[in-house]
Amino acid sequence: MTQTQTRNEPKRIPEEVKEVLNSYFEKIEKKLPDKLESLYLFGSVSIGAYQEVLSDIDFYAVIKEKLTQSDVEKLKEIHHEMRKEYPKPSLDGMYLTREDLESENNGNSSCPYFNEGKLQSYRTFHYNWIDAYQLQTYGIVVKGLPIETYNLSVDWTKLKSNLVENINGYWLNWVKNCERFPSLQYIALYMSGSMIEWGVLGVTRLYYSSKEKDITSKVGAGEYALRTVPEEYHQIIREALRIRSGNKFSHYSSMRKRRNDALNYMKYIIKECNDL
Numbered sequence: 001m002t003q004t005q006t007r008n009e010p011k012r013i014p015e016e017v018k019e020v021l022n023s024y025f026e027k028i029e030k031k032l033p034d035k036l037e038s039l040y041l042f043g044s045v046s047i048g049a050y051q052e053v054l055s056d057i058d059f060y061a062v063i064k065e066k067l068t069q070s071d072v073e074k075l076k077e078i079h080h081e082m083r084k085e086y087p088k089p090s091l092d093g094m095y096l097t098r099e100d101l102e103s104e105n106n107g108n109s110s111c112p113y114f115n116e117g118k119l120q121s122y123r124t125f126h127y128n129w130i131d132a133y134q135l136q137t138y139g140i141v142v143k144g145l146p147i148e149t150y151n152l153s154v155d156w157t158k159l160k161s162n163l164v165e166n167i168n169g170y171w172l173n174w175v176k177n178c179e180r181f182p183s184l185q186y187i188a189l190y191m192s193g194s195m196i197e198w199g200v201l202g203v204t205r206l207y208y209s210s211k212e213k214d215i216t217s218k219v220g221a222g223e224y225a226l227r228t229v230p231e232e233y234h235q236i237i238r239e240a241l242r243i244r245s246g247n248k249f250s251h252y253s254s255m256r257k258r259r260n261d262a263l264n265y266m267k268y269i270i271k272e273c274n275d276l
Helices: 015-031 069-085 098-102 130-138 156-179 184-191 193-212 218-228 231-245 255-275
Strands: 036-042 057-063 091-097 111-115 118-123 140-143
Touching (some): 015 057, 015 069, 036 130, 069 118, 130 156, 156 184, 156 255, 184 255, 193 218, 193 231, 193 255, 218 231
Parallel strands (some): 057 091
Antiparallel strands (some): 036 140
16 A cells, blocks of 8 residues: 545644644744735645655645735745754745636746745746645645635646656656766765665656556655566665665665666656656
């Protein structure tokens, strides 16, 4: 079984997440009173796959009116303070209006996105993307209106096309960078277990979503792959799951073989996603 949870099942917010959110709401009310209409959690918390230290707190915050530059500056202060107070779990998310949430976007990037205590970019909310699907299907209402209040309709044909675009963009380039010598990524994939886990389980989550029209955790995706991909790739999948779990005993005696298996598996999954 995967770790995915349905909307109808009870969702327990971990205590450390509640602590972070309580501090966040105090700061929001102090610096931006009456700005926040709703706040929703998605990601690992919403599908019952939250792991202490490893997981972040992913959110969408719906605001009552478009943010001014002054408002954004105050959000920068809030997220900076949150990062100092709670280095982990990181509070990562986007601020958007009801109009941003419901409209067919026109490509304008207008919604501030915060990650690891900093304003990283301005983005457009795409409801034919996997995060929007998570919000619609598994999102947790922490404050404000039920998610069903908003007109969110996911087109899986478009969403799947976006997943393949991500596979052929970010992930294919990631693999090519790890194969290019000399490069930092080439060397790091020998030494870094976290890179093995990131790459192997990252593409596997997209593979799961492309095939099943749903989402799951990294662990859930790895378990799914063990049931659905050829046995020759099982060793590297188990290695990625081993790293994710914090188990110190590797399935490999050769780091070269581990690196090569990871790249071969990722190229196999990229091809599979394109062929679906």
